[in-house]
Amino acid sequence: MSNYDKAASNAEQQLQEISPTMCYAKWAQVSLHLTNGRTHSCYHPPTHAIDLEEIKVNPSALHNTKQKKAERKQMIEGTRPEGCSYCWKIEDVGSRSDRVYRSGEYWAQNSREDIIASSHTGDVTPRYVEVNFNQACNFKCSYCSPHLSTTWEKEIKEHGPYAVTYGEHNNLESLQKAGLMPIKVAQEDNPYVDAFWKWWPDLYKKLEVFRMTGGEPLMDVNTFKVLDYVYEHPNAWLELSITSNMCPPKEMLMDKFVSSIQKLEEIQIWEEPERFNPDSGNNWYVSTACKNFSVFVSCDGYGKQAEYMRNGLDFDILQKNVKRLLTETDNTSITFINTFNALSLTSFIPWLEWILELRQEFSKQNQGTKYKKIPNRDGVEHPDYVIRPKQRIWFDIPILRSPQWQSIQVLPKEYESYLEDAIAFMEANKANEDIIDYTGFKDFEIDKARRNLEIMREEMPAGEMEHARKNFYNFFSQHDERRNTDFVETFPEMKDWWVATSNDQ
DSSP: OOHHHHHHHHHHHHHHHHOTTOOTHHHHEEEEETTTTEEESSSSSOOEEOOHHHHHHOGGGGTSOHHHHHHHHHHHTTOOOGGGHHHHHHHHTTOOOHHHHHHTSHHHHTTHHHHHHHTTTSOOOOSEEEEEOOOOOSOEETTOOGGGOHHHHHHHHHHOSEEOSSSEESOHHHHHHTTOSOOSSOGGGOHHHHHHHHHHHHHHHTOOEEEEESSOGGGOHHHHHHHHHHHHSOEEEEEEEEEEOSOOSSHHHHHHHHHHHHHHTSOEEEEOTTTSOGGGTOOEEEEOSEEEEEEEEEOOSSHHHHHHHEETOOHHHHHHHHHHHHHHOSSOEEEEEOOBOTTTGGGHHHHHHHHHHHHHHHSOGGGOOEEEOOOOBTTBOOOOEEEOOOOOEEEEOOBOOSSGGGSGGGSOGGGHHHHHHHHHHHHHTBOOTTSOOSSSBOHHHHHHHHHHHHHHHSOOOHHHHHHHHHHHHHHHHHHHHHHTOOHHHHOGGGHHHHHHHHHTO
16 A cells, blocks of 8 residues: 555544544635635635635635635534535545545644644634636636636637537636636735735745646746745745746746745755754754745647647747756756646657656756755854755646546547557656656556546547537637637647538538
């Protein structure tokens, strides 16, 4: 049994002692959408509105909302909150859900005492926080939406929503009614962002995972405000990360970003009387400003095909900035997120080859150990700070579920061969389990590709398939017209299916 499974088994037993529906994530984890004042705990439940009146007197109500407290009460009493249906469906077929896996994560386990003490009435400081400060973005990714991208919003205002076979796609009026569009105030006047910064000093004290998303976070001043704060208030327990397209509209933003990370990697010495026992001889700590800094880079394919899916992307600039970040920082890791969809398939092997090249250049064992000098403190001479080789290049291939027409399930059966060939390529370049191997593909990475193949093989009901394929053609035909792109030129391998789909309209 892996350590991950052992942690989940331990958490499952803990949860059962409280109730059969208990979940620590409802207390310890939060995603904050400050653009529109919505929140949810963990990624699966739908978002709900944050009460403006509550956060005026209690900024922590960004997370500790009345709705969440009601759901916490349900969990303690053994009732299933409706919004957590994602996990209930998995458990009803006899499988272990994220309710258990997330409760076994270290940040959830470290919150356990606070969770039990607070019950459902008290406010809890989350340890895992994801925040979206701003919708500003210079991309129009094919599966994204105006509420997450100013560039998408501009296009819809100019051309209207995309016409598909059922309703309209990216209709601003519908998004507005659903409460998803950003509130109409200047960024500096956003009451949710204001409440966040009032809460931040207290939130930061127990923070263990903090991730900034967007939009494009490099286009937002709050991103750099956070980075500066962490530098000035070091936290050796903090996993800090950002989700970025790595192609900001101005090169100076990339310069500023790299400079900020370099500052975070400076060796600092600071006192931590609450975490270190003075009786041990010291109450100070020597480290970088945070435990680790990670960049999650969204990229769903390779070359021109990646640019087609993520309109606004310059793949050459992306590659340059990725290499720059890995070269000019010592310890930053990059995780590529390939939101796996129908257009990811034909360039999947070139994408994997790129991952291998980066791993061979930046994660190989023979790079050797690096050292940094540490200044003396109180007459004590410190050994050099050690920077050991580690895995700096990661990736994930989560399945795209929405919009349905861009799902891998819309493709004919013969397209499965692209994924079968990719799995064979990964097997041929598998990591050596007998040594510490930072270059090859891990078992769990190959398993995720196999999982995607199994999902691709699941048959979509005939009626849904007909709608999905019509919508695929309708959407990307309009995409080409509006954005001056050419599907067949970009995906020549898919020409025959594209023509066949067009004939079915």
